[in-house]
Amino acid sequence: MNIGFSWRTGAVFVLLILGFWAYQFRDLFTVYEQLKGKMSVNDELTLYITQAASSSLSKDTYRYYLYDAKKSPDDFMAHIKDVEPIMVTDDYKANAEVRDGQLDLYVRGNVYSFRNVGYSVRIHLDAALY
Incomplete structure (x- = not known):
């Protein structure tokens, strides 16, 4: 009987250890979003x-x-x-706030991204640091 080190067994063992280790840090790479609010902007869009x-x-x-304003919040989250x-x-x-068919956003803090093109509503951003 010849007992020795098998490279295949060793590689499988190392992959299992790495997989178990990576599983512990899965929350660092997963984003969880929950709905906090919604507002009707116009007949076509919901914020x-x-x-x-x-x-x-x-x-x-x-x-x-x-x-799309015609779709439900559940459809949006899906x-x-x-x-x-x-x-x-x-x-x-x-x-x-929606005023005169325009969307006004007021922020006192960090804005990481903002875009206002491609929609049928004007978007205005009033942002300042704390």
Whole structure:
């Protein structure tokens, strides 16, 4: 009987150990979003606000999305990965207001991203640091 080291067995063992180790850190790479609010902008668009938490090591962010007004919040959450937010901020007190068919966003904090093109509504951002 010849007992020796098998490279295949060793490689499988190392892959199992690496997989177990990587599984422990899965929350560092996963973003969890929950719906915080919604507001009707016009007949075509609804503004959805979500709170995104990726891990206990990072700050929560708040994401603002414009989505089809004819669809439900459940449909929005089911397709959230396919929709790009118009704004991402860390300000939990950020405010949105619809006036004269325009969307006004008020932020006192960090704005990580903002875009206002490609929609049938004008978007105005009033942002300042704390």
